[in-house]
Amino acid sequence: MEQKGTPPDQEGDTGAAGKRWLWGRPPLSGLLAIAVAAMALTTLVLQATVGGFRVDGPAPPEPPPPTGGWTPPEGTVRIMASGDSRVQGSTGDHTWRYRLWAHLTGDGGADVDFVGPRDDLFDPVADRYGDHRYAVADFDTDHAGAWGSTAREVAERIGREVVDADPHYLLLLVGVNDVVRGADSAEVLERTRDIVAAARLARGDIRVVLGEIPPVWGTEDDQTVNAAIGEYNAALPALADQLARADSPVVVARTAADYAPADDNWDEVHPNARGEVKIAAAFADALADPLGLGRPYPRPLPDVEVGPTAAPGGLRVERTADGARVSWDGVPGATRYEVFGRRVDPDPEERASRGDVAATADGGTAHEVAGLFAGAVYEFEVRAFKGQDPGPLSAPVRVELADDPPPAPEAVRAGDGALSWEAAPGATHYAVWRRPLECPTLDPGDCAPADAGPVGADTGWQTVAVVRDATRLEIGPEQANHEFAVRSHRDYLEGGFSERVVYRAAD
The missing domain is CATH 2.60.40 (Immunoglobulin-like)
Structure with missing residues (x-):
C-alpha cells in the first residue's frame, strides 16, 4: 500500500509544477500489486490488439444483469474514489468525498468504509502533498486520488491500489488532465477502459461508477477543452454498456450535468463547495440506482457557502513611517486575501479595498497600507479568498495614528x-x-x-x-x-x- 501523504507512484507529471516522483521499497502487498499490474499491462496489450476493448469494436457477449438490478454486498461496503485532483481535493476543502460519505452514512442509510492508499489533501499554495486541513475532518478520508494524475497514470497504479484496498465499488473521476495536455476524447475513453480492465484483474467483481468530466472555465482554451470533454461525456454511457458484466457492473455518474464551472469551481478546474455537492449527488444517485447502494441525493441540492470556511483571525495593526501594517493569521485553503479599510474619525468614510495579498507557503500574511492621515482613527478588516470565492470577513481592528504634532511656523x-x-x-x-x-x-x-x-x-x-x-x-x-x-x-x-x-x- 502507498504511504499516506506522499506523491503517487508514477513517473509522469503529477502537480502544477510538473514534478517527477520516485518511490522507495514497497511493502509486501505492494509487491503483489506490482505483479498484478504487470499482468494487467500484458493483458491490456493483448486485448487492445484484438480490439475487444475499443468503443467502436465489437463488445464481447456478457450475461445480462441480475433481474431487478444489483444489490450491495452484505456487511460494511468498501468504496474507493480514484482519479485526479478533483478526487483528492485541496487544503481547506470539504471535498465531494465528504459530501458523499455524509450522505451515505446519514440519509443514505448505508454502512460504508472509504478505502484507498491516501488520506491527504494537496496544498496548492505550497505545491505539496500531505496536507490534512480539511474543512471538516471528522469523516472517512481514505481515497486514491492524486493531484495532476491523468487517466493513463491511474490505469498504471489502479491494479495495485485495488489489491491493497479490496474495494467493492470503484468511483472514478479522471480525464481532465489528459484533455488539457492534448489528448482527444477517444484517447481518454481508451485509458478509462484500461482503468476498468486493470481494476478487474485485481478484483473481478468490482462495481464501477464512471464520473463524467465536469467542464472547465477560465483556461486559455476553454472552447477546445470543453468540446473534448463533451465528446468524452457523450460516449461514456456506450463505454459503460460495453464494459458492464453481470458480476461487475459499470455505470455512469452524471457529474457534469447542470455543472456550471463559473459558479461551481474555485479556479479553472477544481470544484468549490457548490461543485462538491453536485459531484457527490451524481455519484450518490448512480450508487442508489441502478447499483442499489444507499438512496439518491435529496433534491433540491442544499445551498452551501463557498470560499474559505473561516475568517482571518489574530488581526493586528501597527503604525509605520508611511501608514500602517496590517497582519493576520493565515486561513487554511486561502489562495489570497483582500484588505479593507476606512477612516472612522474624523470625517468617517465608507469601507474600501486597500489591496490584495497572495497567500504564501510559510503562512505569512501582512499588508502595508499607505496614504493614511496622521491624527485619524482607521478600521481594518481582512477577507480570505479561495480563487474567486470569498470567505467571511474578519473582526475589525482599529488604530489611531497619534503622531507628535508639527512645530509652529x-x-x-x-x-x-x-x-x-x-x-x-x-x-x-x-x-x-x-x-x-x-x-x-x-x-x-x-x-x-x-x-x-x-x-x-x-x-x-x-x-x-x-x-x-x-x-x-x-x-x-x-x-x-x-x-x-x-x-x-x-x-x-x-x-x-x-x-x-x-x-x-x-x-
Whole structure:
C-alpha cells in the first residue's frame, strides 16, 4: 500500500509544477500489486490488439444483469474514489468525498468504509502533498486520488491500489488532465477502459461508477477543452454498456450535468463547495440506482457557502513611517486575501479595498497600507479568498495614528503684498488666521491688536486660508489693519501657532 501523504507512484507529471516522483521499497502487498499490474499491462496489450476493448469494436457477449438490478454486498461496503485532483481535493476543502460519505452514512442509510492508499489533501499554495486541513475532518478520508494524475497514470497504479484496498465499488473521476495536455476524447475513453480492465484483474467483481468530466472555465482554451470533454461525456454511457458484466457492473455518474464551472469551481478546474455537492449527488444517485447502494441525493441540492470556511483571525495593526501594517493569521485553503479599510474619525468614510495579498507557503500574511492621515482613527478588516470565492470577513481592528504634532511656523512676515513663513518640519499644510486691529480713531496709525492673548475663534480670530505645498499667501489692501498668525498641520494633527504679525496699510 502507498504511504499516506506522499506523491503517487508514477513517473509522469503529477502537480502544477510538473514534478517527477520516485518511490522507495514497497511493502509486501505492494509487491503483489506490482505483479498484478504487470499482468494487467500484458493483458491490456493483448486485448487492445484484438480490439475487444475499443468503443467502436465489437463488445464481447456478457450475461445480462441480475433481474431487478444489483444489490450491495452484505456487511460494511468498501468504496474507493480514484482519479485526479478533483478526487483528492485541496487544503481547506470539504471535498465531494465528504459530501458523499455524509450522505451515505446519514440519509443514505448505508454502512460504508472509504478505502484507498491516501488520506491527504494537496496544498496548492505550497505545491505539496500531505496536507490534512480539511474543512471538516471528522469523516472517512481514505481515497486514491492524486493531484495532476491523468487517466493513463491511474490505469498504471489502479491494479495495485485495488489489491491493497479490496474495494467493492470503484468511483472514478479522471480525464481532465489528459484533455488539457492534448489528448482527444477517444484517447481518454481508451485509458478509462484500461482503468476498468486493470481494476478487474485485481478484483473481478468490482462495481464501477464512471464520473463524467465536469467542464472547465477560465483556461486559455476553454472552447477546445470543453468540446473534448463533451465528446468524452457523450460516449461514456456506450463505454459503460460495453464494459458492464453481470458480476461487475459499470455505470455512469452524471457529474457534469447542470455543472456550471463559473459558479461551481474555485479556479479553472477544481470544484468549490457548490461543485462538491453536485459531484457527490451524481455519484450518490448512480450508487442508489441502478447499483442499489444507499438512496439518491435529496433534491433540491442544499445551498452551501463557498470560499474559505473561516475568517482571518489574530488581526493586528501597527503604525509605520508611511501608514500602517496590517497582519493576520493565515486561513487554511486561502489562495489570497483582500484588505479593507476606512477612516472612522474624523470625517468617517465608507469601507474600501486597500489591496490584495497572495497567500504564501510559510503562512505569512501582512499588508502595508499607505496614504493614511496622521491624527485619524482607521478600521481594518481582512477577507480570505479561495480563487474567486470569498470567505467571511474578519473582526475589525482599529488604530489611531497619534503622531507628535508639527512645530509652529517661524519667521512669519507681512509686507510687499504677501504673508510668508518658514516651513515647519513634518507639516502637510498651514492654516492662516486673521483678526482685525482695533482702531479707536480714524487715524490708521492708532490701530493696534486688541490683546496679546492666544489665537482662537472665541477671541475674534477666523481662518481665512489653507495653504498646501507653499509657505506664502498673497494679501491685498483689503487685508490692511489686520493681524495674522499661521498654524502648522500634519493631516488631522494641529500644530502650534506662529508669532502674530500686524499688516497695516502702509505695509
